[in-house]
Amino acid sequence: MLDQVKGFSVTLRHLFRKPVTQEYPEYRRPVYPRFRGRHQLHRHENGLEKCVGCSLCAAACPADCIRVVPAENPVEGRVSAGERYARIYEINMARCIFCGYCELACPFDAITLGNDFELSEISRDALVYTKDMLLAKPERRTPSKSVELYDVPVQEMERVLGMYDVITATNPEGAPE
Amino acid sequence: MAATETNLVTVTFDGRELQVAPGTPLVVAAAEVGIEIPVFCYEPRLGPPIGACRMCLVEVEIGGRAMPKLQAACTMTTQDGMVVRTAATSAPAKEGQDAVLEFLLLNHPLDCPVCDKGGECPLQDLTFRYGPGTSRMTIPKRTYEKPLPISPSVLIDRERCILCYRCTRFSSDVAEDGELVARERGARSVIATFEERPYVGAFSGNVTELCPVGALLPTPYRFKARPWEIVNVPTVCTGCAVGCNTWVTLREGKAERVISRNHPEVDEGWLCDRGRFARHEPLVERLAEPLIRDSSGLHPATWEEATRSTAQRLRHVSALKGAGAVAIVTGGNLTNEEAYGWAAIARSVGARTASGPVAAAGEWERLDPYAARIDDLDRSDLIVVIGDADVADRAGVVDLRIRKARRAGAHLAIVSAGGTILERDAGSFVAAPAGSAAAIVAALAGAGAAPAGVDLADLGARLAVASHPVLVVTDPIAIALIEQLAHTLRLHERGGVLPMPRGANERGARLAGLSGGGDAVLAGLESGEIRAVVLVGLDPTAEWPEAERWHMALAQADHVVTVSAFVNSAVSWSHIVLPQTVDHEREGTVTNLEGRIQRLRPVTKGPSGRSDLVAIAAIAEVLGVPVAPTPAKVYATLAADLTVPLSWSQLNGRAPLPSRGREARAPKKVAAPKAPPAPAAGRFVLVAPRPLFAGPAVERTAALAHQRAPWVMLNHADADALGVAEHDVISVTHAGGTHTGPLRISRRLVAGAVRINWAGAPATGDATVVRS
Ligand code: SF4
Ligand code: SF4
Numbered sequence: 001m002l003d004q005v006k007g008f009s010v011t012l013r014h015l016f017r018k019p020v021t022q023e024y025p026e027y028r029r030p031v032y033p034r035f036r037g038r039h040q041l042h043r044h045e046n047g048l049e050k051c052v053g054c055s056l057c058a059a060a061c062p063a064d065c066i067r068v069v070p071a072e073n074p075v076e077g078r079v080s081a082g083e084r085y086a087r088i089y090e091i092n093m094a095r096c097i098f099c100g101y102c103e104l105a106c107p108f109d110a111i112t113l114g115n116d117f118e119l120s121e122i123s124r125d126a127l128v129y130t131k132d133m134l135l136a137k138p139e140r141r142t143p144s145k146s147v148e149l150y151d152v153p154v155q156e157m158e159r160v161l162g163m164y165d166v167i168t169a170t171n172p173e174g175a176p177e
Numbered sequence: 178m179a180a181t182e183t184n185l186v187t188v189t190f191d192g193r194e195l196q197v198a199p200g201t202p203l204v205v206a207a208a209e210v211g212i213e214i215p216v217f218c219y220e221p222r223l224g225p226p227i228g229a230c231r232m233c234l235v236e237v238e239i240g241g242r243a244m245p246k247l248q249a250a251c252t253m254t255t256q257d258g259m260v261v262r263t264a265a266t267s268a269p270a271k272e273g274q275d276a277v278l279e280f281l282l283l284n285h286p287l288d289c290p291v292c293d294k295g296g297e298c299p300l301q302d303l304t305f306r307y308g309p310g311t312s313r314m315t316i317p318k319r320t321y322e323k324p325l326p327i328s329p330s331v332l333i334d335r336e337r338c339i340l341c342y343r344c345t346r347f348s349s350d351v352a353e354d355g356e357l358v359a360r361e362r363g364a365r366s367v368i369a370t371f372e373e374r375p376y377v378g379a380f381s382g383n384v385t386e387l388c389p390v391g392a393l394l395p396t397p398y399r400f401k402a403r404p405w406e407i408v409n410v411p412t413v414c415t416g417c418a419v420g421c422n423t424w425v426t427l428r429e430g431k432a433e434r435v436i437s438r439n440h441p442e443v444d445e446g447w448l449c450d451r452g453r454f455a456r457h458e459p460l461v462e463r464l465a466e467p468l469i470r471d472s473s474g475l476h477p478a479t480w481e482e483a484t485r486s487t488a489q490r491l492r493h494v495s496a497l498k499g500a501g502a503v504a505i506v507t508g509g510n511l512t513n514e515e516a517y518g519w520a521a522i523a524r525s526v527g528a529r530t531a532s533g534p535v536a537a538a539g540e541w542e543r544l545d546p547y548a549a550r551i552d553d554l555d556r557s558d559l560i561v562v563i564g565d566a567d568v569a570d571r572a573g574v575v576d577l578r579i580r581k582a583r584r585a586g587a588h589l590a591i592v593s594a595g596g597t598i599l600e601r602d603a604g605s606f607v608a609a610p611a612g613s614a615a616a617i618v619a620a621l622a623g624a625g626a627a628p629a630g631v632d633l634a635d636l637g638a639r640l641a642v643a644s645h646p647v648l649v650v651t652d653p654i655a656i657a658l659i660e661q662l663a664h665t666l667r668l669h670e671r672g673g674v675l676p677m678p679r680g681a682n683e684r685g686a687r688l689a690g691l692s693g694g695g696d697a698v699l700a701g702l703e704s705g706e707i708r709a710v711v712l713v714g715l716d717p718t719a720e721w722p723e724a725e726r727w728h729m730a731l732a733q734a735d736h737v738v739t740v741s742a743f744v745n746s747a748v749s750w751s752h753i754v755l756p757q758t759v760d761h762e763r764e765g766t767v768t769n770l771e772g773r774i775q776r777l778r779p780v781t782k783g784p785s786g787r788s789d790l791v792a793i794a795a796i797a798e799v800l801g802v803p804v805a806p807t808p809a810k811v812y813a814t815l816a817a818d819l820t821v822p823l824s825w826s827q828l829n830g831r832a833p834l835p836s837r838g839r840e841a842r843a844p845k846k847v848a849a850p851k852a853p854p855a856p857a858a859g860r861f862v863l864v865a866p867r868p869l870f871a872g873p874a875v876e877r878t879a880a881l882a883h884q885r886a887p888w889v890m891l892n893h894a895d896a897d898a899l900g901v902a903e904h905d906v907i908s909v910t911h912a913g914g915t916h917t918g919p920l921r922i923s924r925r926l927v928a929g930a931v932r933i934n935w936a937g938a939p940a941t942g943d944a945t946v947v948r949s
């Protein structure tokens with residue numbers, strides 16, 4: 001009898017608590033900076049692509065979702081900084097498991113995984129990201145927690161988070177550039 | 178190693194004892210007890226080791242006394258009581274090895290991500306497995322302009338070269354062209370050609386496989402694929418009748434390169450540039466669908482229509498005109514199974530068949546009791562090459578095998594009109610009038626007199642005493658003559674004759690039932706006896722002698738069916754055109770010049786998407802003859818008839834060549850051949866054997882364009898008389914057309930002859946030579 005009362009009291013207590021559920025997409029919870037989301041291909045400052053089409057990312061990829069077809073850099077109008085460049089660079093986001101191995105494998109830091117996870121599409125074909133898409137900045141950006149918080153213990157993180165205002169999709173860090 | 182029990186020595190490697198023949202390189206001996214000593218420059222196929230790279234350093238102790246310095250395990254050979262410690266157990270050897278790798282990498286660029294060798298690179302692999310792991314190099318590395326084309330098919334990146342001299346050794350000691358050399362000294366040494374001339378040789382592509390780093394790479398494969406993205410399919414080259422074993426590299430549905438699959442009895446790991454680089458591309462030029470001619474020309478048709486129509490026409494003609502009114506003609510490049518299918522069709526319509534241009538020059542089975550294997554060359558003490566054609570033009574890598582035998586001490590005797598590549602290294606050379614191979618063979622067999630001015634006494638004496646002579650006749654002469662000579666020389670008891678079929682699978686096609694020669698078919702077409710002709714994988718107007726006559730004859734035939742991969746000039750006479758697959762799209766077996774049956778595996782699909790055997794089976798079905806549409810089943814039927822009863826599954830890997838019976842019967846006497854007519858005054862005898870670099874695939878390969886570059890060769894006296902000098906552009910007009918190219922002057926080419934590398938329809942006779 002007493003046990004039942006105890007049990008229901010727990011239920012009742014929780015019934016009147018503030019829910020932990022966060023409304024998405026109204027409220028977009030920031031992710032940790034090292035969260036692995038959509039890939040980004042990078043360029044050197046002079047505009048040349050960092051990727052030389054070496055296929056090491058494709059070799060490392062456990063989901064076998066990267067396709068690289070290299071070609072020789074044209075004499076006029078080089079594409080990359082190396083002898084060759086990736087004529088075709090595709091990642092099938094539908095197969096990607098966001099393990100980040102490609103980023104680790106790349107000898108030129110040409111590919112990194114960003115924070116963006118809002119990648120849903122109507123068709124599977126649209127999930128095959130081409131080189132142009134990967135070189136461009138993502139259309140929507142996922143807010144990321146402050147870099148200072150990187151690698152801090154979780155409890156500490158929650159404490160600090162309480163000091164933050166609610167970060168919404170309109171915050172400067174999340175805005176498209 | 179032929180070592181008897183008594184002369185073995187005991188050597189200890191890292192504590193493991195081994196009984197081995199004295200004089201074995203330590204790297205080889207160590208491998209026998211399962212110890213790997215890493216190497217870069219050691220490659221026994223290139224001749225004696227030279228100890229250039231020092232990767233194989235080991236610590237050696239003989240008779241209890243340590244040698245004062247580390248020794249190269251490739252040049253050091255086994256002696257009794259040797260104790261060898263490799264880097265695995267000896268700290269000094271490990272230190273030495275680390276230092277060598279660090280030294281090799283001093284100037285080696287960090288190119289792995291952009292280097293095509295990356296992933297299949299011995300330098301990468303050995304550095305990873307044995308290397309020090311870090312670099313202390315902080316100063317800038319040596320740089321060169323790169324990549325430089327060393328030939329249109331090979332690129333050199335000098336920064337990556339580790340100076341192992343494998344490439345120069347190949348050039349000087351295997352291909353013996355001496356074109357690749359090391360220039361400068363020390364850290365400035367580079368691999369180069371003389372005066373930056375392109376490295377042109379029939380075997381130049383092999384250096385790209387020998388190079389242990391990415392310094393020499395094949396141009397057509399540049400940036401095509403990385404080793405982890407490809408599948409290598411084991412198959413066989415059908416560029417010529419040698420049948421070199423190959424891997425074809427497949428990436429994303431395209432055959433991107435061909436590399437060797439070393440069959441020691443056939444190719445020893447070498448390929449010629451034709452086999453390596455020739456491509457049946459571009460695909461847009463390939464025939465992709467069957468065509469049927471109506472009143473307004475050739476129109477696309479379905480396979481069903483085309484095969485049915487073919488069968489009906491053949492049946493109709495044979496029913497109306499009787500047996501022999503149909504002819505099925507191939508150039509000897511079908512698989513055994515396809516040949517069997519066509520032969521079955523031929524039997525059902527009473528067709529005549531042909532698998533080569535001249536019947537008498539194609540009766541290869543006559544030579545069977547005397548036939549040599551390719552590796553008989555290694556054991557031979559005398560190699561006799563008779564004919565105006567170069568061995569390399571007839572049977573690519575056999576040329577390298579002959580050179581190897583010569584280096585090992587065999588005497589190489591050549592009887593030809595001169596101007597071949599092989600004769601430069603011959604032990605003896607007998608100049609003979611152009612086109613006199615038949616007369617020479619007859620004379621050696623005692624069936625006729627030698628052509629005037631040709632002294633065969635020395636050669637005859639050598640042949641009489643040789644213990645293992647191998648005879649090679651490169652010109653297409655009557656096989657019965659060769660048989661007669663072989664019998665006279667008793668070549669079924671010692672040595673043998675190496676057959677030189679023209680088509681890659683001419684022997685197999687004959688064995689499967691497509692015997693006969695094109696000469697009889699041509700006569701039949703001209704006389705009107707043959708009303709329908711099927712040309713399978715062959716354009717006789719471009720590849721066979723008497724091109725002009727073939728044109729006329731085909732125009733007269735009621736039905737011409739062409740089975741071809743590309744549009745050729747026979748297509749313009751054809752009523753039905755069926756697309757054909759090419760070598761790496763086929764499945765089946767082919768028989769090489771020795772009679773070795775090897776398997777072809779399909780790498781890609783042809784543009785028509787249909788295998789030739791399926792089309793053949795469809796035609797056969799209409800005719801009511803059973804031909805299975807799968808190669809394995811056809812092979813099973815065929816194997817029952819073949820003299821070599823190997824099952825389909827036994828043909829995997831490196832195909833064996835079972836020994837044959839060598840009972841020789843006395844051959845029938847053959848009349849001595851007539852001497853070729855002397856040319857008219859002011860004209861030259863034409864010597865124009867079909868070059869290795871000829872044919873539809875070669876013509877479509879950019880990387881081989883330089884190999885096809887036309888040239889004209891004259892004797893120095895003739896050149897003087899004409900007032901022309903080396904490199905002058907000369908025009909040679911002969912029955913087959915006009916050939917224009919820079920002049921090469923030869924002192925060996927007989928006077929009054931002109932040699933050209935004419936890739937068109939075979940031409941003989943005489944020619945006019947003018948400066949153009
Ligand atoms: S994150 Fe992992 S699965 Fe996704 S592309 Fe990179 S390596 Fe492949
Ligand atoms: S992204 Fe990096 S690893 Fe992938 S192909 Fe480009 S350079 Fe190579």
Ligand code: SF4
Nearest residue numbers: 338339341342344388
């Ligand atoms: S080019 Fe290659 S094979 Fe030739 S010496 Fe250099 S590393 Fe050796």
Ligand code: SF4
Nearest residue numbers: 414416421452573574
């Ligand atoms: S020698 Fe003949 S079989 Fe060998 S690679 Fe050359 S063409 Fe092919």
Ligand code: FES
Nearest residue numbers: 218228230231251
């Ligand atoms: S392998 Fe012994 S020195 Fe190169």
